Amino acid sequence: MSERVHNFNAGPSALPRVVLEQARDEMLDFEGTGMSIMEHSHRGAAYERVHNEAEALLRELLGIDPSSVVLFLQGGASGAFATVPMNFLRGCADYAVTGGWGEKALAEAQIVGDARDCLGMQRRYMHVPPPAAHTVRPGSSYLHITTNNTLEGTQYHRFPDAPVPLVADMSSDILSRRVDASRFAMIYAGAQKNLGPSGLTVFVIQRAFLDTARTDLPVIFRFATHAAQQGLYHTPPTFAVYLMRGVLRWMKALGGVDVVEARNDEKARVLYAAIDDRPDVYRCPVEPASRSRMNVVFYLPSTDLDERFVKEAKGAGIVGVKGHRSVGGVRASLYNAVEPSDVAALVEFMKDFAGRVA
Amino acid sequence: MSERVHNFNAGPSALPRVVLEQARDEMLDFEGTGMSIMEHSHRGAAYERVHNEAEALLRELLGIDPSSVVLFLQGGASGAFATVPMNFLRGCADYAVTGGWGEKALAEAQIVGDARDCLGMQRRYMHVPPPAAHTVRPGSSYLHITTNNTLEGTQYHRFPDAPVPLVADMSSDILSRRVDASRFAMIYAGAQKNLGPSGLTVFVIQRAFLDTARTDLPVIFRFATHAAQQGLYHTPPTFAVYLMRGVLRWMKALGGVDVVEARNDEKARVLYAAIDDRPDVYRCPVEPASRSRMNVVFYLPSTDLDERFVKEAKGAGIVGVKGHRSVGGVRASLYNAVEPSDVAALVEFMKDFAGRVA
Numbered sequence: 050m051s052e053r054v055h056n057f058n059a060g061p062s063a064l065p066r067v068v069l070e071q072a073r074d075e076m077l078d079f080e081g082t083g084m085s086i087m088e089h090s091h092r093g094a095a096y097e098r099v100h101n102e103a104e105a106l107l108r109e110l111l112g113i114d115p116s117s118v119v120l121f122l123q124g125g126a127s128g129a130f131a132t133v134p135m136n137f138l139r140g141c142a143d144y145a146v147t148g149g150w151g152e153k154a155l156a157e158a159q160i161v162g163d164a165r166d167c168l169g170m171q172r173r174y175m176h177v178p179p180p181a182a183h184t185v186r187p188g189s190s191y192l193h194i195t196t197n198n199t200l201e202g203t204q205y206h207r208f209p210d211a212p213v214p215l216v217a218d219m220s221s222d223i224l225s226r227r228v229d230a231s232r233f234a235m236i237y238a239g240a241q242k243n244l245g246p247s248g249l250t251v252f253v254i255q256r257a258f259l260d261t262a263r264t265d266l267p268v269i270f271r272f273a274t275h276a277a278q279q280g281l282y283h284t285p286p287t288f289a290v291y292l293m294r295g296v297l298r299w300m301k302a303l304g305g306v307d308v309v310e311a312r313n314d315e316k317a318r319v320l321y322a323a324i325d326d327r328p329d330v331y332r333c334p335v336e337p338a339s340r341s342r343m344n345v346v347f348y349l350p351s352t353d354l355d356e357r358f359v360k361e362a363k364g365a366g367i368v369g370v371k372g373h374r375s376v377g378g379v380r381a382s383l384y385n386a387v388e389p390s391d392v393a394a395l396v397e398f399m400k401d402f403a404g405r406v407a
Numbered sequence: 408m409s410e411r412v413h414n415f416n417a418g419p420s421a422l423p424r425v426v427l428e429q430a431r432d433e434m435l436d437f438e439g440t441g442m443s444i445m446e447h448s449h450r451g452a453a454y455e456r457v458h459n460e461a462e463a464l465l466r467e468l469l470g471i472d473p474s475s476v477v478l479f480l481q482g483g484a485s486g487a488f489a490t491v492p493m494n495f496l497r498g499c500a501d502y503a504v505t506g507g508w509g510e511k512a513l514a515e516a517q518i519v520g521d522a523r524d525c526l527g528m529q530r531r532y533m534h535v536p537p538p539a540a541h542t543v544r545p546g547s548s549y550l551h552i553t554t555n556n557t558l559e560g561t562q563y564h565r566f567p568d569a570p571v572p573l574v575a576d577m578s579s580d581i582l583s584r585r586v587d588a589s590r591f592a593m594i595y596a597g598a599q600k601n602l603g604p605s606g607l608t609v610f611v612i613q614r615a616f617l618d619t620a621r622t623d624l625p626v627i628f629r630f631a632t633h634a635a636q637q638g639l640y641h642t643p644p645t646f647a648v649y650l651m652r653g654v655l656r657w658m659k660a661l662g663g664v665d666v667v668e669a670r671n672d673e674k675a676r677v678l679y680a681a682i683d684d685r686p687d688v689y690r691c692p693v694e695p696a697s698r699s700r701m702n703v704v705f706y707l708p709s710t711d712l713d714e715r716f717v718k719e720a721k722g723a724g725i726v727g728v729k730g731h732r733s734v735g736g737v738r739a740s741l742y743n744a745v746e747p748s749d750v751a752a753l754v755e756f757m758k759d760f761a762g763r764v765a
Contacts, residue, residue, distance in 0.1 A: 054441035058448050061645055066435070069443055073434035076427050083412035083724070085427055087604040087650075090416050090727065123481040123606060124627070127641035131625035157625050241642055246445040248481060248606045248644025267489035267515050269482070283485035284599055286606025286644060287419055292445075366441070369448065 055391040057381040058369030059199055059344065060221065060242040065386045068295035087288040091281060099291050100280070106297035110306055111223070112230050113253055118276040120252040121290050126220045126239045129250060130154040132270050133193070133216060133235070134161035136262040143167040143185040145209070148174045148198030149375060154218060158193070167192070173376065174201045176336035183209035190261075191215065191234060197222035199242075200373045202346030202380065203339040208232060214258050222343045223251070224300065225385055226310040234258035242343075243385045245293035248286045300385065309385055316383045316392045317342040323396040330354075330403040348378040349406075355379055358402060365398050413749040415739040416727030417557055417702065418579065418600040423744045426653035445646040449639060457649050458638070464655035468664055469581070470588050471611055476634040478610040479648050484578045484597045487608060488512040490628050491551070491574060491593070492519035494620040501525040501543040503567070506532045506556030507733060512576060516551070525550070531734065532559045534694040541567035548619075549573070549592060555580035557600075558731045560704030560738065561697045566590060572616050580701045581609070582658065583743055584668040592616035600701075601743045603651035606644045658743065667743055674741045674750045675700040681754040688712075688761040706736040707764075713737055716760060723756050 056063040079086040082095055089096045104119050113119060124132070130153055134142060141163040144155040147170065158164035167184055177198075185192050192211040197204040199221045208215070214234030223238040230236065235254045241247035254272055268274050268282075275282050300309055321340060324331040324347050333340065333347045349355050355378055359371045372378035381395060414421040437444040440453055447454045462477050471477060482490070488511055492500060499521040502513040505528065516522035525542055535556075543550050550569040555562040557579045566573070572592030581596040588594065593612045599605035612630055626632050626640075633640050658667055679698060682689040682705050691698065691705045707713050713736055717729045730736035739753060 052441055053435065056442050056446055058446065058451075061445055061447060061449060061642065063446050064443065069434050073431050076431035076434070077411065077424070083410055084414050084726075085422065087419055088414055088416065088421055089419060091419060091605065093416075123483065123486070123644075125481065125641050127627050128481070131627050135625075157627065160623075160625050239642065246644075246646050247449065247642045248647055265518075267493075267518050269485050269489050269515065283483050284419065284597065284605045286481075286604075286647070288604050288646070289606055289644070368442075 052366065055367045055394045056369055057367065057383070057387065057391070057395065059373065059380060059382045060239070060384075061247045062242055062369070062382055062384050063386040064245070064292070065296060065299045067299055068292060071295055072292060086291045089287070091284050091287050096287055099287075099294055100285070103290050103294035103297060106294065106301060107251065110297060110300055111253065114231075116257070117230070117253050117255045118259060120254070120272065120275045120280045121285055121293075122250050122252060122275060122280065123248065123286055125247070125250055126150070126218055126237065127153065129218070129237045129252070130157035131161065132272070133237070134158040134164060135266050135270055136272055137190050137214075137216070137235075137258070138162040138164065139190050139261070139263065140188050141165070141186055142190045142193065143213070144193045145178075145183050145195075146170065147177050147195055147201075147203060149200045150198065150218065150220075151193075151195040154193060154195070173334070174198065174203060175334055176339040177203050177205050180207055180209040183211060185211055185213050189213045193218070197341055197343050199344045199382070200376055202333070202335050202341045202344045204341035204343065206338070221384075222341075224306060224309065225313050225343055227306050240289060240293055242382070245296050246289050249289035249293060296386070312389065313342050313383060313385065316387065316389055317345065319392055319396055320345050320381060320383065323399045327399070327403045327407070330407050331399065343383055345381045345383060346372060346376070346378060352377065354406060357406075361402060362395075362398055365394070367395055367398055370395075410724065413725045413752045414727055415725065415741070415745065415749070415753065417731065417738060417740045418597070418742075419605045420600055420727070420740055420742050421744040422603070422650070423654060423657040425657055426650060429653055430650060444649045447645070449642050449645050454645055457645075457652055458643070461648050461652035461655060464652065464659060465609065468655060468658055469611065472589075474615070475588070475611050475613045476617065478612070478630065478633045478638045479643055479651075480608050480610060480633060480638065481606065481644055483605070483608055484508070484576055484595065485511065487576070487595045487610070488515035489519065490630070491595070492516040492522060493624050493628055494630055495548050495572075495574070495593075495616070496520040496522065497548050497619070497621065498546050499523070499544055500548045501550045501571070503536075503541050503550065503552045504528065505535050505553055505559075505561060507558045508556065508576065508578075509551075509553040512551060512553070531692070532556065532561060533692055534697040535561050535563050538565055538567040541569060543569055543571050547571045551576070555699055555701050557702045557740070558734055560691070560693050560699045560702045562699035562701065564696070579742075580699075582664060582667065583671050583701055585664050598647060598651055600740070603654050604647050607647035607651060654744070670747065671700050671741060671743065674745065674747055675703065677750055677754055678703050678739060678741065681757045685757070685761045685765070688765050689757065701741055703739045703741060704730060704734070704736060710735065712764060715764075719760060720753070720756055723752070725753055725756055728753075
């Protein structure tokens with residue numbers, strides 16, 4: 050087998066090696082049952098244990114008490130952009146658009162009902178406004194935020210104190226740091242960054258908020274449907290849940306959220322330092338106070354050099370650092386499963402590259 | 408590693424051993440890229456090749472020409488129960504309800520618009536009505552059928568000649584037999600029976616039918632959105648698509664649909680013969696002309712004996728034969744990946760069991 054590369058993909062993204070090794074070892078025979086976990090019925094005892102353990106671990110790591118339901122569903126954050134307003138938008142809702150994904154969430158909500166952007170930022174979204182800038186309309190059903198902007202490389206470091214239920218798309222920074230989950234009426238996240246493979250979406254919904262949901266929509270799109278059947282209303286993406294269980298076990302074994310957060314802070318500190326050390330070669334356009342710990346975006350002096358950087362990085366076993374097609378440049382995603390040694394390799398390459406091109 | 412069991416699960420269900428072995432062997436390093444396929448970007452070259460090969464194989468095996476689009480999405484058949492009428496129901500639509508899943512499809516459509524059951528069968532749906540029984544209303548947007556009923560063990564062996572677009576839920580018998588795909592305006596199928604793991608849903612839609620779709624719904628639920636971006640509007644369930652590619656490769660290597668169909672016919676023939684040989688112990692309630700080649704449902708003289716059968720079968724390495732909770736009894740699902748040797752083991756057990764309890 051060839052060497053594993055340094056994977057900075059923005060999602061789908063790196064998974065902990067130990068999780069992949071276990072998946073490999075159990076592929077033909079899950080715990081002596083004579084089949085893969087993905088060949089088990091989703092209503093059988095073997096899968097039920099996996100599902101329940103994944104939920105228990107998520108509750109423990111994220112700090113979710115029984116006043117919230119936890120659901121493992123399909124459709125991605127893009128699906129939630131539609132189902133959230135379908136369930137919860139009554140009258141009007143407010144969206145804090147701080148990046149391209151927030152734009153998409155708002156656009157879907159505007160098809161469903163009266164939704165507006167409460168910030169009115171200019172593109173390219175190089176910072177996240179302070180809490181006080183988040184004004185909501187009287188009677189708004191909820192305020193929607195994107196806690197981390199993967200495209201722009203910005204992140205909320207202080208959440209707004211909304212007078213209405215706060216709904217958060219945490220796809221790209223869930224469990225990367227300690228948050229007070231009780232502040233959020235609803236949290237959702239596509240799994241393919243910090244939790245597992247693509248095809249799985251996690252929802253955490255306060256029961257009191259869930260009770261406000263509309264019922265005049267297809268049964269499959271009502272969160273209450275899934276909550277009433279412990280997420281097994283229809284067949285869940287069982288193998289993805291199994292892999293997420295592995296990722297959550299790995300997080301817990303590492304020491305839990307606080308240890309992971311400290312690890313992530315240090316990874317980001319080292320990488321931003323490497324950028325700031327060479328302002329002649331690297332430039333991070335994001336305001337320092339809004340810099341993301343998950344997605345580090347930077348530019349070289351020309352698009353030619355951006356391209357050369359990405360190409361030569363690949364030659365050095367460093368992959369996934371091409372910026373999103375909508376913004377260009379370079380982007381390194383530092384999700385939980387990215388090891389400090391991966392960041393060290395990237396920083397080493399950056400120093401070498403800067404020495405050669407400056 | 409323990410022996411692999413004889414897996415008759417109704418879905419998620421057995422996968423070809425060779426597919427699991429390849430997934431195992433490539434888990435940490437897909438084709439020398441130094442990462443799992445699930446750690447690759449869905450917009451990168453490695454995944455793109457997998458996705459495109461899966462689509463090409465599906466087109467080849469199912470006989471789909473360029474006048475139809477093929478999409479690999481999330482949400483299951485249960486999701487399609489809602490999105491199909493959301494996209495295509497204008498005025499009214501007709502549903503041929505031949506089982507429990509058809510009931511669910513109709514119920515979702517009735518939330519969306521004017522949908523009715525065109526058959527009016529009595530429960531427990533022990534047969535599939537002939538084509539002429541399928542009457543549709545003037546101006547109906549489409550006729551929806553369920554080609555195979557997993558709960559009841561019935562299957563269409565002749566499809567209706569509808570004067571309106573024919574939409575088929577083929578979740579439990581897609582690619583199990585040759586069908587004339589051009590007769591269907593739309594085919595959809597959850598992957599977890601004949602195609603792969605759960606969390607992936609295949610859609611085949613004639614472009615002319617797609618052009619009739621509504622546009623006044625959330626972007627994510629419009630099939631046209633996904634068609635315009637080759638199914639990559641948002642992140643697909645990449646690992647599930649990879650596994651499906653393996654299943655389709657396996658089917659092709661086996662000889663294609665005709666060989667698989669002959670294999671499936673023989674598997675079903677052997678099992679139904681074992682039932683009919685012992686009418687004192689086993690009874691299939693389905694009318695012979697409507698018997699399913701995919702899901703074989705039968706009952707013993709008492710629920711006690713049903714339970715004993717299921718329990719003792721498990722002791723013999725035969726799993727997944729408990730009937731669905733809504734109908735009870737025994738059910739053996741004979742999807743493509745179930746080997747003739749699995750069926751032989753089941754039949755052997757049935758003979759032995761009958762000898763002991765008769």
